[in-house]
Amino acid sequence: MWEAILAHEPAIRLSAFLGIFAIMALWETAAPRRAGTLSRWVRWPGNILIVFLNTAVLRLLFPVAAVGMALAAQGEGWGLFNGLAIPVWLAVVLSVIVMDLAIYLQHVLVHAVPALWRLHRMHHADLDYDVTTGARFHPLEIAVSMLLKLMVVGALGAPPVAVLIFEVVLNATAMFNHANVRIPAAIDRVLRLIVVTPDMHRVHHSILPAETNSNFGFSLPWWDRLFGTYRAQPAAGHLGMTIGIEQFRAPRDQRLDRMLIQPLLGGPGDYPINRAGTGDRG
Numbered sequence: 001m002w003e004a005i006l007a008h009e010p011a012i013r014l015s016a017f018l019g020i021f022a023i024m025a026l027w028e029t030a031a032p033r034r035a036g037t038l039s040r041w042v043r044w045p046g047n048i049l050i051v052f053l054n055t056a057v058l059r060l061l062f063p064v065a066a067v068g069m070a071l072a073a074q075g076e077g078w079g080l081f082n083g084l085a086i087p088v089w090l091a092v093v094l095s096v097i098v099m100d101l102a103i104y105l106q107h108v109l110v111h112a113v114p115a116l117w118r119l120h121r122m123h124h125a126d127l128d129y130d131v132t133t134g135a136r137f138h139p140l141e142i143a144v145s146m147l148l149k150l151m152v153v154g155a156l157g158a159p160p161v162a163v164l165i166f167e168v169v170l171n172a173t174a175m176f177n178h179a180n181v182r183i184p185a186a187i188d189r190v191l192r193l194i195v196v197t198p199d200m201h202r203v204h205h206s207i208l209p210a211e212t213n214s215n216f217g218f219s220l221p222w223w224d225r226l227f228g229t230y231r232a233q234p235a236a237g238h239l240g241m242t243i244g245i246e247q248f249r250a251p252r253d254q255r256l257d258r259m260l261i262q263p264l265l266g267g268p269g270d271y272p273i274n275r276a277g278t279g280d281r282g
Contacts, residue, residue: 009067009164013171017223020172024131031062031182033198034239036128038251046256047132050139053256057139062146064169069153088159095158097220099166104223106145107216112211112273116239119144121271124212125248125262129205134178138263173219177201196221203234207242209270211235225254245271 010173058065081091110120119141126133136147153163177196192200197270204215214231217224224230234241247266252258268275 016168016174017171020175021131024175024181027181028179029131032180033181033182033202034129036130036180038127038254039149042251043126043128043130043254044132046254046259047126047136049256050136050137050259054135054137054139054142057067058146061143062150066146066149066163067160068155069150069230070158070163073154073157074160077157079153079155081159082157091132092159092162092165095162096166096169098156099149099152099158099163100170100218100220101223102148103170104227106148106227108273109220110141111213111216111271114268114272114275116144117268117272118140119275121245121247121261121268122244122262124205124271125259126205127244127251127254129178129181129202129243129250130180131175131178133205134174134176136259138260140263146166152247159256169219177218192221195219199233199238202238202241202243203231205243206217206234206236207244207246208235211241212245212271213273245269 035090074082077083081095084091110116119138121138122138122141123133126136152158158166173196177198178201181196181198183191183199188199190195191197196215196219200221201217202217203211206212211234213230215224215227216229223231236242246269248258248262255260
C-alpha cells in the first residue's frame with residue numbers, strides 16, 4: 001500500500017497544497033482576523049509567482065527530493081533508523097517529530113545569522129499576513145532549506161512514508177498558521193497546545209524585533225515553549241500590531257522582481273538575534 005502511495009507522491013503533495021490553500025482562502029474571506037492594508041491584487045501576484053519559481057528551482061537543483069533521499073537511504077541502509085530494530089510505526093512517529101524540531105532549529109538559525117536573515121526577511125517583508133505568506137520564501141532560502149532537509153533525512157534514515165507525511169503536514173500547517181482567519185480565543189488556547197495557530201505565529205510577523213524573534217515553530221508548538229522562545233500575544237494586540245519589517249514597506253516592494261533582489265538591498269537591520277538593538281523594542 002505504501003509503495004503505491006509513494007509512487008504518487010507529487011500528486012498527493014500538489015492535491016494537499018491546492019486543497020488546503022482553497023480552504024484557507026475561503027475561510028479568510030468569510031471570517032478574516034484583520035483588515036488588509038493592501039489589496040490582494042498588489043500582494044498575491046508576487047506571492048503566488050514565487051511558488052512557481054521555487055518549484056522550478058527545486059526541480060532543477062535537486063532531482064532527488066526528500067522522499068527520494070529517504071528511499072535511497074532505505075535501500076543503502078543509511079541513517080539511524082535503518083540501523084535500529086524498532087517498529088516501523090515508531091520510526092515514522094519519531095522521524096516526523098525530529099524533522100519538525102530540525103525545521104524549528106533551522107528557523108532560529110535564519111534569524112540568527114545576518115546573511116541568512118537577508119534571505120529569510122523576504123518572507124517577513126509581506127505587509128499583510130494571509131495564506132500566501134506561508135509560501136512566500138526566497139528561492140535561495142528554499143534551496144538552503146532543501147539541502148538541510150536532505151541531510152536530516154539521510155542522517156535519520158527516516159522511512160519514506162514519514163517524510164511524505166512530514167512534507168504534507170508542514171505545507172498544510174504553514175498555510176493554516178499564516179492564514180488571516182478568526183478563531184475563537186477559547187478554541188485557540190486549546191489548539192495551540194498541539195499545533196501552531198494563526199494567532200500564535202502572527203506574533204512572529206510583528207515589526208518589533210523582540211516579537212519577530214519569537215514563536216519560530218511551524219507545525220508543533222512545543223519547541224518554542226521548551227526553548228524559551230514562546231510569546232503568547234503581541235504587545236499591541238492582534239488588531240493593533242504592525243505586520244512586516246522596517247525595510248521594504250512600499251507597495252512596489254511586493255513585486256516579484258523587488259522580492260528577488262531584497263537580499264542585496266540595505267543592511268540586515270536590528271532583526272538578527274542578539275544584534276544590538278534587537279531587544280530594545282519589545
